[in-house]
Amino acid sequence: MLFILILILTLISGFITPWWAIAIICFVMALYAGKKPAQAFWSGFGAVFIVWTVLALVKSIPNDHLLAARMATVFNLPHWTLLLFVVSLVGGLVGGMSALSGFLVRRIVIK
Template identity: 40%
Template structure:
């Protein structure tokens, strides 16, 4: 149950925080969530990764669909992605998920008592 709560909180705060702070503030929220809701390191990484991965994938799909995939196809042509807008969205979501996952992992490690 904690896993689902962390995924939902990560997505919710990952959406809300950049509205008021800088774009990378989602990493701080992922750190704080993992710090406050204790999980093992792997579970904290996966939950925060998944929360932000899903958020950024959905947001990128919505934005990309609004302009008929024009910009993403041009960017995917510049990058070695073969012009695939969906592969560009995956890379974008994966990058955000990694940042969030490592922030959550750090929060999990900070909470762990010293041995």
């Protein structure tokens, strides 16, 4: 449930809001529907990782990954797919940590 909520809201907001809106979405959704700390973290991490991978591919495929390949060379990465993985990993960590924070705030408020 939490994974699906974060996935849908992050995907919708990915086209409209700035990148940091994922932290607010993950925090609020884990505050609302979080059951366990590990579930909150992995739901936030997995949903944001998948959404950022999809959004990056949607924006990169039409130009044959030209910008992604150039950015990969700036960061001394051998291929653009590794850049895609690093970007998605960073987004996933932001989502996971904010979802975990939302769950922990919920635990404090409920007690």
